[in-house]
Amino acid sequence: MNLMDLPKKHGKWSLELCKQSAAHFKTRTEWSEKCKAAYSAAYRNGWLDQCCVHMQRVGIKWTFEKCKQSASQYKTRSEWNHGCKSAYHAARKNGWIEDCCTHMIPSQTGKKWTFEACTENAKQYQTRSEWQRGCSGAYNAANRNGWLDDCCQHMKQVELKWNRQACIKSARACRTRTEWIAACKSAYQAARNRGWLDECCAHMGAPRTQKKWTFEACQASAASYKTRTAWQEGCSGAYFAAHRNGWTQKCCQHMRSARAKWTLKICKGSASYFANKRDWLRCCRGAYNAAHRNGWLSECCSHMERPRPQAA
Structure with a gap:
């Protein structure tokens, strides 16, 4: 049976149809590659854990060699990201992206988003959200480099x-x-x-406190902590002032560059500030992704608003 024929009678992927589709596969990766529509529907609606209870947990250790081998099967970064997301993100996280993508099409993957290029690209859009959807590469480059306000001067002020x-x-x-x-x-x-x-x-x-967090005050506060996480928990006022003003890198030079350890407790604490999964993902991607990887989403999101069922 063609798995893509499953939703034809109902017009969309329901929970039951997603479960039927998932039952044909042993891993999430295999399911996402062989029947992407069903997998995407389950992901959007938060059904992955329910659909994948029978599947094997496969924890591939993405070394540099394995990432490069995975990348060699694709022509563009976008294709690689869609085709093998775990390898792509491992390469990006470890700084191997450029080495893994040397064989890819330069026009699609090697564009240098300068300030001028981002500004010119932004002129094609009327709102920031529209720009982010239409050309995420330019938008993200502008966001990383602090050019958003300059690039978006022509856009609607309030979306x-x-x-x-x-x-x-x-x-x-x-x-x-x-x-x-x-x-x-x-x-x-x-x-x-x-x-x-x-x-x-x-x-x-x-x-x-009404303390005025100058650069010197933030730097003095940061000196008392060994990691960014410890600083944020111990003195959030100084941490967020440094983050807002772009001083984080200088203030944290003495700290060890350790990745945050997202435990279930920390993920639940992060999720508790948000009313839905979309806002949590947008504002705290690290915690959301950790919960997703470890199968904690249902537990972390139990307090959130349930998506409204669409009218028939």
Whole structure:
């Protein structure tokens, strides 16, 4: 039976149809490669854990040689990312991307996104979201280099409809103003610009400090900690001030470059600030991905809003 014929009677991939499709495969990778439509539907709707209970847990150790071998099967980075996401992300995480992709098509993978190129590309779009969807390479380059505001001067100033109720709802997911800024800066700024901050933050505790975090003050605070995670937990005010002002790298030069250890407890704590999976993924991709890898999504997201069923 052709697995792609399964949803023809119903018009879409339901949970039961996704389970039927998944039953034909032994691993998630095999399922995503052989029946991408069903896998993607299960991923979007948060059904992966339910559909894959029978599958083997395969933890490939992606060495440089294995990543390069995987990359050799694809012509572009985009194809590689879609075809073998785990190898692609391992290469990107370890700084092997350029070495693994030397054989790929330069026009698609080797474009140098300079400030001028990003600005020119951005002119084709009217909003930031539209630009991100239309050309993520240029958008991400501008975001990494701090050029977004300059590239987007011609765009509509307000795309998200941050009215009073939307700002209040966003703020309720956070316990302090600092957490709110980190989780949803656009909502915080909208509330501040329109004079709604006190109303939105009424449930929060009073600010613990009005300390002015200069570069020197942030650097002095960072000196007391060995890792970025420890600094963020120990003095979030200094940490987020450094992050906002682009001082993090200089303040953290003495720290050991260790990846955060995303335990179940930390992932649940991160997820607790968000009302849905999409916002959690957007604001804290590391925690979300760790929960996804370890099969903790259902447990971490039990408090979140359930997607509304679509009308027939």
